[in-house]
Amino acid sequence: MFPKGCLVMRVWDALGPVFSDADFEELFPVRGRPVVSPARLALVSVLQFAEGLTDRQAAHAVRSRLDWKYALSLELADTGFDFSVLSEFRARLANGEAGQKVFDAVLRAASEAGLVKAGKRQRTDATHVLAATRDLNRLEFAVETLRAALNQVAEEAGDWLVTVSPPEWFDRYSARPEDSRFASRWAARVEHADQCGTDGVMLLNAVWSAASPPTLRSLLAVEFLRQTWVQQFQQVEGTVRWRGTKDLPPGLIRLRTPYEPEARTGSKRDLAWSGYKVHLSETCEPDAPHLITHIRTTPAPVNDVLVLEDIHTSLADRGLLPDEHLVDAGYIDAEQIHHARRDHDIKLVGPVKSTTVKGQATGDIFDNTRFIIDWDQRRAVCPAGQTNVVWREDQSQWGAAVTRIRFAARHCDPCELRTSCTSSRTGRNLTLRSKTEHDILQQARIEQDTEQWRRRYGHRAGVEGTISQGVQAFGLRRSRYRGLAKTRLQHDFTGAAVNLARIDAWLTGRPLAKTRVSHFAALRPAG
Numbered sequence: 001m002f003p004k005g006c007l008v009m010r011v012w013d014a015l016g017p018v019f020s021d022a023d024f025e026e027l028f029p030v031r032g033r034p035v036v037s038p039a040r041l042a043l044v045s046v047l048q049f050a051e052g053l054t055d056r057q058a059a060h061a062v063r064s065r066l067d068w069k070y071a072l073s074l075e076l077a078d079t080g081f082d083f084s085v086l087s088e089f090r091a092r093l094a095n096g097e098a099g100q101k102v103f104d105a106v107l108r109a110a111s112e113a114g115l116v117k118a119g120k121r122q123r124t125d126a127t128h129v130l131a132a133t134r135d136l137n138r139l140e141f142a143v144e145t146l147r148a149a150l151n152q153v154a155e156e157a158g159d160w161l162v163t164v165s166p167p168e169w170f171d172r173y174s175a176r177p178e179d180s181r182f183a184s185r186w187a188a189r190v191e192h193a194d195q196c197g198t199d200g201v202m203l204l205n206a207v208w209s210a211a212s213p214p215t216l217r218s219l220l221a222v223e224f225l226r227q228t229w230v231q232q233f234q235q236v237e238g239t240v241r242w243r244g245t246k247d248l249p250p251g252l253i254r255l256r257t258p259y260e261p262e263a264r265t266g267s268k269r270d271l272a273w274s275g276y277k278v279h280l281s282e283t284c285e286p287d288a289p290h291l292i293t294h295i296r297t298t299p300a301p302v303n304d305v306l307v308l309e310d311i312h313t314s315l316a317d318r319g320l321l322p323d324e325h326l327v328d329a330g331y332i333d334a335e336q337i338h339h340a341r342r343d344h345d346i347k348l349v350g351p352v353k354s355t356t357v358k359g360q361a362t363g364d365i366f367d368n369t370r371f372i373i374d375w376d377q378r379r380a381v382c383p384a385g386q387t388n389v390v391w392r393e394d395q396s397q398w399g400a401a402v403t404r405i406r407f408a409a410r411h412c413d414p415c416e417l418r419t420s421c422t423s424s425r426t427g428r429n430l431t432l433r434s435k436t437e438h439d440i441l442q443q444a445r446i447e448q449d450t451e452q453w454r455r456r457y458g459h460r461a462g463v464e465g466t467i468s469q470g471v472q473a474f475g476l477r478r479s480r481y482r483g484l485a486k487t488r489l490q491h492d493f494t495g496a497a498v499n500l501a502r503i504d505a506w507l508t509g510r511p512l513a514k515t516r517v518s519h520f521a522a523l524r525p526a527g
Contacts, residue, residue: 001066007504008047008067014507015109019043023101027092036081040072041089042102047071048086049474049490050497059083090481090489099489103295106496107318115503116283116291122322124281124311124331125463126304127471129297129487130478131256131263131275136177138232139193141257142242143177145228146200148258152221153203157213164206169199193242197233200225201240224258231255251301262484266300275479276300278491279307281315282466284326284459289506292466293320295495297488304330312344324349326460334437335400337444349457352444366421368430369442375435382421382428386411389427396431405430465513470498 002009019039028035047068048058061068062080069076093099110116136144150173154161172195183189204226207216216222231249233240248254256263256274265274281294294314296307308331315321324347325340332350340346354367372381378391390406409427412418422428432438447453470476474494479487 006067008071010504010507011500012071015113018109019105023105027096027098036085045493046496049493050500055083055086058086094485094489099492103492103496106499110291115289118320119323120285121324122281122293123284123326123460123463125467126277126279127467128266128273129276129278130273131260132479132482133257133260135274136257139182139189140177142193142196142232145225145258146196147173149221149225152219153216157216160213190242197240197242200229224261228255260482264299264301276487280466281311282463284462289502291499291502292495295491297491305333305336308336312340316344322346334433334441337440338437351448352441380405382407384415384417401434403432474498
């Protein structure tokens with residue numbers, strides 16, 4: 001049937017048995033009914049994501065496709081299993097936080113086949129992931145949260161709810177908010193939100209009253225309603241009022257939808273989304289396939305720089321630490337450069353932030369590179385030759401160790417360089433990192449202005465192609481499931497599927513796709 005082979009056959013022949021039942025034995029009880037081999041379910045799940053199949057289609061492929069039977073070592077007459085087994089297997093993986101075992105098994109098999117090795121270069125980037133639920137604005141969110149709580153209370157104790165519900169609630173909360181037309185005027189919307197807040201407080205008071213069934217207080221929708229009302233409303237002189245935008249909690253804890261409590265709102269430049277963020281790391285040497293070595297899913301607002309240490313630790317556990325790690329500006333800082341070099345012997349390459357601060361009308365204000373710093377003598381000399389009057393150790397608002405330096409106002413006020421140095425009436429202030437991190441920053445800023453550094457960093461751009469492949473061919477951009485745990489599981493399967501596709505492309509000699517350039521863009525004059 002396949003004289004030249006196909007993806008499933010070629011990968012199986014190259015890697016051999018990727019999964020074993022022993023990898024998943026802790027997810028299953030010792031006693032109970034027999035189950036389908038978890039090793040086969042893991043392979044079916046990866047192939048399912050590689051081809052973008054539903055559970056029913058994947059189960060049908062196990063029954064009907066010869067290449068899948070070949071990879072699964074099944075008899076031709078084997079009838080497979082019911083499609084619901086796949087969702088049960090995913091639930092076990094998600095509950096046991098074992099999705100990474102699937103990704104690691106594929107990576108381990110590729111390593112044993114000599115397709116991925118430690119050292120050399122790797123690159124990392126992130127992209128946004130949309131939650132499976134519909135995105136709601138603040139007013140829709142408040143109304144739908146109250147409506148969801150009413151529905152769950154009605155299911156649990158409908159007779160009691162009728163006795164405490166005003167008649168107008170049935171008009172306000174029977175239909176979904178997207179089926180209603182909210183007023184276009186902002187004042188009318190605020191009034192609608194205030195009314196919704198009052199109704200929500202009335203329901204919460206009723207639930208916590210002595211006459212209510214005790215089981216209502218433990219309902220998930222009721223607890224979510226309580227948390228949402230704390231975030232979205234406040235009491236002003238005994239009246240429930242909608243919070244202003246500036247009074248809302250930070251994005252990392254702010255709830256967005258009652259149907260996916262773990263989804264958060266993230267933003268990057270002019271893009272905002274509700275959901276998660278996924279970080280991909282891959283090898284990038286020309287003499288080997290570019291395989292994903294680490295995949296990490298976080299809530300959307302988590303800063304990239306906070307994920308870097310987890311990436312290096314995971315790569316160290318797999319024995320796949322690179323010599324050089326290419327990242328963008330979101331991942332890199334003096335502390336990260338220092339820790340990567342000290343803890344993992346990795347050279348972190350990426351653009352560090354500039355210290356230049358724009359002046360009012362006279363050009364750039366002198367940055368700290370214009371000052372002579374003597375760390376041993378605890379002395380700083382400004383461009384005009386004056387020395388500091390204050391040198392003290394402190395902590396930044398993020399808890400990092402810093403050195404704060406101040407120059408006297410009596411020296412700064414009459415200085416002819418004042419307009420290019422400071423506008424403060426108390427004299428120029430400097431905040432420096434620790435000596436080690438300060439020296440790292442100064443050296444990194446010098447290096448990144450060289451042509452050699454630009455050529456080296458240019459290899460990072462290829463990770464954009466990996467993200468594009470994940471989004472267009474594997475559905476990386478949108479979560480199939482609700483919740484962070486299942487979204488992480490989806491990305492573990494996706495990472496494993498991408499690696500299988502890339503191993504097959506390497507085995508068949510298919511070259512990497514070139515960056516697409518339109519005919520008109522190709523005519524751009526040089527320089």
